[in-house]
Amino acid sequence: MPRPANPRVRESLLDAGLTLFHSQGFNAVGIKEITDTAGVPKGSFYSYYSSKNAFVAAVLDHYWSGIIRDHGSLLSDETVPPMRRLGRFFGALTEDHAERGFALGCLIGNLALELSEEHEEARLRLVAILDHWSSLFAECLTQARDGGAMTAAPEATELASMIIESWEGAVMRGRVDRSRAPYDRFLSVSLPRLLGAVGASA
Amino acid sequence: MPRPANPRVRESLLDAGLTLFHSQGFNAVGIKEITDTAGVPKGSFYSYYSSKNAFVAAVLDHYWSGIIRDHGSLLSDETVPPMRRLGRFFGALTEDHAERGFALGCLIGNLALELSEEHEEARLRLVAILDHWSSLFAECLTQARDGGAMTAAPEATELASMIIESWEGAVMRGRVDRSRAPYDRFLSVSLPRLLGAVGASA
Numbered sequence: 001m002p003r004p005a006n007p008r009v010r011e012s013l014l015d016a017g018l019t020l021f022h023s024q025g026f027n028a029v030g031i032k033e034i035t036d037t038a039g040v041p042k043g044s045f046y047s048y049y050s051s052k053n054a055f056v057a058a059v060l061d062h063y064w065s066g067i068i069r070d071h072g073s074l075l076s077d078e079t080v081p082p083m084r085r086l087g088r089f090f091g092a093l094t095e096d097h098a099e100r101g102f103a104l105g106c107l108i109g110n111l112a113l114e115l116s117e118e119h120e121e122a123r124l125r126l127v128a129i130l131d132h133w134s135s136l137f138a139e140c141l142t143q144a145r146d147g148g149a150m151t152a153a154p155e156a157t158e159l160a161s162m163i164i165e166s167w168e169g170a171v172m173r174g175r176v177d178r179s180r181a182p183y184d185r186f187l188s189v190s191l192p193r194l195l196g197a198v199g200a201s202a
Numbered sequence: 203m204p205r206p207a208n209p210r211v212r213e214s215l216l217d218a219g220l221t222l223f224h225s226q227g228f229n230a231v232g233i234k235e236i237t238d239t240a241g242v243p244k245g246s247f248y249s250y251y252s253s254k255n256a257f258v259a260a261v262l263d264h265y266w267s268g269i270i271r272d273h274g275s276l277l278s279d280e281t282v283p284p285m286r287r288l289g290r291f292f293g294a295l296t297e298d299h300a301e302r303g304f305a306l307g308c309l310i311g312n313l314a315l316e317l318s319e320e321h322e323e324a325r326l327r328l329v330a331i332l333d334h335w336s337s338l339f340a341e342c343l344t345q346a347r348d349g350g351a352m353t354a355a356p357e358a359t360e361l362a363s364m365i366i367e368s369w370e371g372a373v374m375r376g377r378v379d380r381s382r383a384p385y386d387r388f389l390s391v392s393l394p395r396l397l398g399a400v401g402a403s404a
Contacts (some may be wrong), residue, residue, distance in 0.1 A: 025316050027229035035403075105315055109371075112378045113312040114227050117305065126378045154391050161375065162392045165384060166364075169371030173363065176314045176328045182367060189356050190364045193395050 010048050012038035017059040018066075022107045026056055027116050030049050053118070056111065057125040063107045064129045067093070082143040083150065083195055087187060090167060094183045097171065102183070105175040109168040134160040141195075151196050159194070166190050212250050214240040220268075224309045228258055228316050249323040255320070258313065259327040265309045266331045269295070277338050279354050280384070284345040285352065285397055289389060292369060296385045299373065307377040311370040336362040343397075353398050361396070 016037035020029045031052060035042045049055040071092045075085050097104070104110075108129060130142050137160035144150045154162075170186035173179075218239035222231040233254060237244045251257040273294045277287050298304070306312075309330060317324050339362035346352045356364075372388035375381075 024318050025229060027227055028318065103319065109374055110315040112315075113307055114229075114316045114375050116226050116230065123378060130375065130378060139377065154387070158387055158393070161384065162368075162372075162387055165371030165375050165388070166368040166392065167371065168374055169367030169369065170364075172311055172314050172370055172374075173367050176325060176332060177364075182363065185356070185360055186362055186367070188394060189361070190368065192394060193398055196395055 005048060009038070009040050009044065011038060013045065013048060014059055018063055018107065021056065022063075022104050023057060026052075026111060026119075053121055056119065057122045060122060060125045060129060061113060064132070070096075072136070074153065075140060075142070080148065082140040083131060083146070084196065085140050086137060086163065086195075087191060090183075090187055090191065093167075094180070094187070097183070098180065098188065102174040102178055102180060103194070106168060106171045109171060112168075129143040130161070130164065133164055136160075137163060144195075163191065163194050166194060207250060211240070211242050211246060214242060215247065215250060215257070216261055216264040218332060219257060220265055220309065223258065223261055223337045224265075224306050224315065228254075228313060228321075255323055258317070259320065259324045262310065262313060262324060262331060266334070268391070272298075274338070277342060283351065284342040284349070287342050287363065288339060288397075289393060292385075292389055292393065295369075296382070296389070299376065299385070300382065304376040304380055304382060308370060308373045311373055314370075332366065335366055338362075339365060346397075365393065365396050 016034050017029075020034060020037060031045050032042050035045050047056075049058065071089055074080075074089045074092060077085060077088075080088065082129060093106075097106075108126060111122060112126050115126075118183075134157050138156035141156040141159055143152065145152060145156070167186060170182040170190070173182040206309075215236060218236050219231075222236060222239060233247050234244050236257075237247050243341050251260065273291055276282075276290045276294060279287060279290075282290065295308075299308075310328065313324060314328050317328075340358035343352065343358040343361055347354060347358070369388060372384040372392070375384040
């Protein structure tokens with residue numbers, strides 16, 4: 001009979017998976033390394049997750065919900081002009097990445113490019129996370145439009161997606177170069193240019 | 203005594219590595235799978251490459267030189283306005299990716315996000331490839347500026363890098379969504395906005 005799930009063990013597994021997948025990638029890490037890092041017996045992994053593929057989907061949720069918990073309020077802070085909120089959100093992510101010397105990238109992007117056709121559950125989770133991210137930005141963009149700070153086209157969710165894609169590319173380059181420069185140019189040039197802000201300058 | 207290197211075997215190994223790393227990733231593929239795909243004995247791998255890490259750096263060069271061989275002339279075609287050349291180059295890459303259902307992404311981006319601190323040789327190769335790519339674009343951008351089609355700031359290599367980063371992010375999203383949509387919006391909106399073309403519309 002399976003023992004009842006212990007939320008603390010589940011959380012330890014997710015924390016360990018996040019740290020290990022983020023620093024080494026998905027395929028480079030085995031389940032034993034995850035359970036060792038979490039400080040639980042290897043066999044207990046399967047009381048919580050049916051497979052490493054199911055686990056990585058849960059780790060993605062764990063990563064994304066951590067970002068929203070830490071920085072999501074920056075996007076809904078109505079005391080700040082809506083377009084400015086995007087810059088503050090990315091600024092906060094940049095400081096997170098700076099703590100790791102820009103060497104790890106974003107787990108969402110890393111897994112988006114490492115996982116392959118056999119990891120369909122994780123792929124669908126990535127689709128859902130990127131859609132959620134786009135929808136949060138689209139809300140800010142719609143408010144900016146309503147306030148006359150932005151031109152109407154393209155559609156807000158599309159524009160939000162383009163901004164996220166540019167960000168992910170900048171993070172990738174930062175990881176290759178171990179450098180803040182791609183983050184800085186994203187914030188100072190790419191973001192305002194993509195926003196096409198009325199009266200904005202690069 | 204090592205046998206003399208056979209360029210045809212080397213080419214087969216590089217082709218096999220490119221195909222396998224592109225579809226499955228670096229860590230998911232073993233040397234035996236590479237030599238089996240190349241149709242050579244496993245032991246011969248080490249007559250050509252000292253390690254899988256040295257090999258993946260060579261595979262990156264092989265991938266990038268294929269892109270330049272197939273599409274590089276689009277960037278130097280002086281019968282086409284310089285900014286238009288960038289769009290044509292990305293259009294050609296988009297068709298390459300379409301052949302694989304947008305499922306594989308760009309090997310440069312994939313390895314940039316999969317490889318970790320232990321793959322320093324490949325990381326330096328990625329730096330060199332991205333620098334070369336930026337310099338090719340920067341040449342077009344400088345010509346566009348000299349012709350009055352673009353504003354002066356930011357510096358051409360910086361702008362070229364931002365364009366490449368946006369592209370890589372779009373490719374990532376296309377891989378997650380198995381979709382052409384991120385490619386299309388990059389070409390029709392992100393690229394012209396990033397270029398900040400004088401009189402350009404999205």
